[in-house]
Amino acid sequence: MATVSMQQGYTAVLWVLAVLGMEATALGECELTRLLQDKLQYEMRLQYMKHYFPINYMVQVQYEEVLRPSNITRLRNGTVSEVALRYLWFHVSSQAVLRIHEVLPEKHPSWKYTQELCQLFDALGKEYSKYQQSDVEAVVADLVKLIHSTGVESRRKAVRPKALLDNCLKVMRMLYGAPCQWEST
DSSP: OHHHHHHHHHHHHHHHHHHHTOOOOOHHHHHHHHHHHHHTOHHHHHIIIIITSOTTOOEEEEGGGOOOHHHHHHHHHTTOOHHHHHHHHHHHHHHHHHHHHHHSOTTSTTHHHHHHHHHHHHHHHHHHTTOOGGGSOHHHHHHHHHHHOSSOOOOEEEEOHHHHHHHHHHHHHHHHTTTTTOOOO
């Protein structure tokens, strides 16, 4: 009896979300991105991604591995779903963190920080494992394929490590702030 009542309550909540036009974001996604937001505080990004690196240090990334808020706005205007945008953000940002982590020797002061970021992205990857590239718009699926393709020569770009994490945080706030009900920070 209690199970039926709980299922009806859950169904009612989903119906209300659907009526309001909101896409439900998994609680795990919200909690993990909140932890990422805490880990990506300005002071930490500044210390670990700027002060502990040589002046003007750059990481080589694929052109598609730089995801800025303007890219998200353009894709939104092209009617790409929020779920697909979050899927894209996850793949781009996890690759960016991995690129930074790969260039660091284990004794580097930023190694442990980037390792913790990688672990958070691994946990978030478990949330995204239910998504298939066929579930998202073709433009996003193509970008994700390109990001993960090895040996393919694409345009390369030199980017400061801090800039990669700055973009990661800005886009994450755009995509998760409202669905996860974060206050503006």
